[in-house]
Amino acid sequence: MEQADSRTISGVEGRIAQLEGSITNLMATIDTRLTALEKAQRIQKTTKKKKPLWVPALPFxxxxxxxxxxxxxxxxxxxxxxxxxxxxxxxxxxxxxxxxxxxxxxxx
Structure with missing residues (x-):
């Protein structure tokens, strides 16, 4: 009986380790995507600045x-x-x- 319990416990521990690895990978992917979105948003903000109207200078x-x-x-x-x-x-x-x-x- 103890052997069955140990297999179950080791199986659960293995599954926990697998899930922790998946969570770490997902967090890295989310961080990468978030960084890309923030960068795109900064670029978009800078390109929407209004340019001042050009007024020709008088030659006199x-x-x-x-x-x-x-x-x-x-x-x-x-x-x-x-x-x-x-x-x-x-x-x-x-x-x-x-x-x-x-x-x-x-x-x-």
Whole structure:
């Protein structure tokens, strides 16, 4: 009878060792998959950053907009050269559309 009990106990111990090995392998697989998912999530977060809008730099500086006689007069500077702009005038591919109140508008 003791021999039957010892076979059963050794069988259970063997099965426990087998299950422990399986659990260790499963934990390693889970860790690997979790690491891959975390890495993919970090990559996804960095690629979704919004890029700032690009605004073209003016090739000249707008120094002031003077108001007299119900007319707005923009003054610009190109490499130190002061210049008055009138409606419809083009400066470095930029055209002054209107210099009437309430604002000065232009287009490239």
């Amino acid at each position: 500086s707008l120094l002031s907009v003077d108001y007299s006689d119900n007319d707005l007069t923009p003054y610009s500077a190109i490499q130190g050269d002061l210049r008055h702009l009138s409606s419809g005038e083009t400066l470095h591919k930029w055209t002054l559309i209107s210099n009437r109140r309430p604002s000065v508008t232009g287009t490239a």
